Amino acid sequence: MYTLPKDSMGYTVPVLQPSTNAELDGTDGSASSNVFSASDYSIVRIAAVSAVRVVIGTSPTALKTSMAMGAGTSEYFSIPPNYKIAVIGGKATCTIMN
Secondary structure, three states, rough: OOOEEEEEOOOOOOOOOOEEEEEEOOOOOOEOOOOOOOOOOOOEEEEEEOOOOOOEEOOOOOOOOOOOEEEEEEEEEOOOOOEEEEEEEEEEEEEOOO
């Protein structure tokens, strides 16, 4: 279990520690990650290397109408157990945060 760090005054600092990365390349079609966790919710940071469309689900297929993320942007998502992330139109890095 990860313990949050404390500042010089002894207060807990609410930060997340990066863990495992998944590189998704949806340049030529929808690309899907593996399941992040079979039993727990996961906090996942999606960083769009290039402009992408993103969808989250149990068997996701990203479409040109899925949620847009601009190149160089990142967002944090709570991913339910047995869910995956799919992208299309470019590349993205998905990082599990602990």
